Amino acid sequence: MPSWGRQSQGLGDTNGDGYADIAVAAPLFNGAAADSGFVQFFQGSSTGISAASARSFEGTQVSEEIGRSLSGGDPDNDGFADLLIGAPRADDAAFIDSGRIMLARGVGSVPDNVHDTLVESNVINASLGNAMASGDLNGDGFTDLAVGAFGQNAGEARYTLFWVSSTGLPSIPTTVLTTSSTLEFGISVAIGDLNGNGFGDLIVGASQASNGQGSEGLVHVYWGCLRYHHRPVLRSRPEPGRIRT
Ligand SMILES: [Ca+2]
Ligand SMILES: [Ca+2]
Ligand SMILES: [Ca+2]
Ligand SMILES: [Ca+2]
Secondary structure, eight states: OOTTSEEEEEOOOSSSSSOOOEEEEEETTTTTSTTBBEEEEEEEOOTOSSOOOSEEEEOOTOOBBBBBBBEOOTOOOHHHHHSSEEEOOOBBBTTTOOBBEEEEEEOSSSSOEEEEEEEEEEEOOOEOOOOOOEEEESSSOOEEEEEETSSSSSEEEEEEEEEEEESOOOOOSSSSEEEEGGTTEEEEEEOSSSSSSSOOOEEEEEEOOOOTTOOOOOEEEEEEEEOOGOEEEEEOOTTOOOOOO
16 A cells, blocks of 8 residues: 555544543545545554454545545543544635644544544645644643644745634634745644753744754744643743643
8 A cells, every 4th residue: 555654643542441542644645536645543452453344434535635644632521532634735715725624522432433524724735734743732621733834825835823722623723834935834843842841842843944054954842831821832932940730
């Protein structure tokens, strides 16, 4: 299968059996259409990852590239980890290559076989979902979602942040950072607690950024923290003392 393993993601436990599960994608798979993409879900068990996939998802559009990015998290707050699937070249009617994020909800045994559209861009060539990461950036216990949108507007690249709360994922991003598309800002995103203060930190790649040498690439780190009245912000410097209790 062409490009199988181009993207893979540990999801956490999607079915509550105590074993973490994974997803693997082939975004350039030629299924229903050329480069429509393919995503498989594999269950963890006491003997490791199952050899056969328990669920699979196929793209339907030419060059949709579903699975270009994958993420876990629980944006619907039902206690089961979910599978989030990025399709950065999905078309929404006239919005060519606008991109979207789809959600396959974790349920009793395997993820739902319906992958609903969770977020879509409605901007031509935005490529929403070219990269994606989940983690808790403000320490409130809810897993937040960062999404790269490579060409949000003509000449722009950005990442967007969705701060998840007890009411779930908001329909529009809560935080947006934008820069020139020539920097390829947001081509990769990751979340992890780099300084061990209990808040996830956001890492954003800009692979064509210059800093002394042309197009040498940069990685930006935004330090997660908790601010007034639980209003989440990202700081440019770490706050190691601000551990939420
Ligand atoms: Ca499991
Ligand atoms: Ca869920
Ligand atoms: Ca959070
Ligand atoms: Ca941190």
